[in-house]
Amino acid sequence: MIALERPDDPEAFFEHAAALLAEGIAPEHVSWSGGESADLFAAATRAPRAKWRGEKLFAAALLHRAENRFSLVYRALWRAARAKGWLGNPADPDLCALRKLEGEVRRDSHKMRALVRFREIRDAEGERFIAWYEPSHFTLRANADFFAHRFANMRWSIVTPDLSAHYDGEVRFAPGGSRRDVPAEDARDEDWRTYYAAIFNPARLNLAAMQSHLPKKFWRNLPEARVIPTLARAAQNRAEAMIAAPPTAPRFSRASAPQTEAAATDLADLRAQLACCEKCPLHREATQVVCGAGPLNAQLMIVAEQPGDHEDLAGSPLIGPAGKIFDEALRRTGCDREKIYVTNAVKHFKFTLKGKRRIHAKPGAGEIDACSSWLHREIEIVRPKVIVAMGATALRGLTGQILAVRESRGKMFDLAEDRRLLTTTHPAYLLRLQDEQEKRLAWRAFLSDLAQAHAMAQA
Template structure:
């Protein structure tokens, strides 16, 4: 029996089931036409002349006129329709065997535990994968605007008959823009209002060209990192049958060859790839081999916070400021603006400066951690306290800031800043409030972080915490005038 698509097959299969014709009595064929073409009314006419005499006789039995219409669950029919796109020489015969067994009460045929059910599931999975790949790897090329011609054209070589489903996807995605997808067996053309199915209109992607493609290829060369090249992973993620029709596919062999000839080693000079694994505590000076440290804050990859932050936020203020203010980390607004203390905490800090009689523009303001650490809460990014390993990783930058500016007084706002400045995890904020300590060539004064004042629930505690910050800045100003003030004894 000749079958030109799933719609035709379904109409014929329905009549054969009503006639009680078993699978072994039918010979099916497929001319390779469009899978979903053909009307149910034409099915018997197209297929009848190829039926065996036994099948024709069964199909013409008078009792069949009153035979009940076959009942098939929607889930099975959807699987059959998807599996019909799988290119196989006996797919129509196989699909009929599945539906025949179901009608005979063998409902296990839909289960992967059944041999036919397993094959059906494999076919469905392969077709769905092909639809996904076609969505992912189709590349439209822009064409000159001509009357009646599609604005964008793509070439693809699918392994299964999924062009109609993929076409519907792009109709929904591309609106009224005209386009065409060509394959070796068929083509679809969208004119902005109607989808047209035709036979093959192209033989390859060789004739497709796009003025904007040169820009894309330039960008692809710039982002190709030879130091992280892994050809096995590259080939496992994208099959060679896709690479040959991708614009960047022509570049890959030469880029891979250059990596093998030394570009990989050159790429590793600037930074060594991050590797996951157990952290082993060891003194930095004893670690081997010694790795090149980043020279710019934007290039820092010493911890993982950079991956989810908008940008690194460095310090701000006079180069030789006598007072350095150290906070914890940038907040949401600081992460977006690229400046420290510009959000609600920054506004409260401005009030503290005003009450203490200290000009903000005369001090250097920075953070112990330079990237915003956060966790999602709906559409908001909520602050998350940095871990000790992240504080230690970012101390590299704070140490450079202190060494460059040589402040006489460092004001640590909050526990994170205090731990970073003193380089100890055992110190607590409560022990150091209002008590300046000597650290290297600088005095260290500890106060609350502005965000703590904003979080305090009652007004009395809020006022007390605000006063501690004001008094701390006044003390910092006094220490500038009295550098010989002795360090208060412990205890």
């Protein structure tokens, strides 16, 4: 009979398990308890311990409240040591049961990190933040370091029915408490309600899914839960108003466009300045800057996302596989590439290495914003009548906003008094589509967008 001192002590469990496995004691001859009542019919014996040397499998499952968790994990360790490849059988009942326990513990751990709400109190040493929380499993001790790191500059306590954690520069544990030990309200509760109301999306309300991910037992400890019924009752009317409202056009003004230290006066000057750009780390790995190409008086400007491997090596925009799709689309819509200006929102190639291949990586917001001053200056020099943003990165570079392509695709927006913006997908998106029907529909939509932009530029 192995009696662990605590129900949440995987380290002690593995030390006992190591000794039992070394002595060849089969799972059916071991009775486990972890702070709970021991088996009255099991004979008390010396509890052997030894250092565990190996991977600590199913440690998360040991924090579950299931009474058979220790027996289940020990049986799994016993079987894994005697049957090579047993852990690779996803249909085994023991493995399925353990995966289920692990998943529930991880979800409970995630909920604790997301749903703990501190209230401020005063003690002999000054301000202290205290929270009441009711975890479904034994997850407080395992999460204490997370809270110590996240709230390292404040004194805090988390009280649960089983255990309390206190932090004053280092974490210490004490017996559990009750809800009465924590203030029911404080001034920050209203801030939580305001924040939740601001991010609440009435169009995506699904009460059944909400209660599945956030059971009502947590609501009583969340200050923002008080506004959920009110927001839910008004959700349908708010969603209908959102659907009926016209789309919001991206805002853009020359005054708000980022400026370079010495604004270029022509394309040659701009390219010379771009060659020396070190505003973000992308210049360190790229072969060269990839400037735009096309006539100075182009009425139509195409803004793609960033150079790819082919463009980076050649120094020209849209000449790789996506560029071939783009050229075919221009041919079908009767648009002459020699008469349009083609550029990218980001001027250097961002990639990750996979063997010897350079795989395209999506630019980050900071990299897009760092390049936006070059893009805006390019627009001021070329002065196109219509700009086509191909993809979300191009849209962010042009507007400074995070906008979904699927919501704005095919619509014209005013960028300035004499300039309009149309959003479409990037040709690389067409290459990634696997479903033939979906690919045909996307191709037709892409052609339609380019034809519309071409016609507006010629009008």
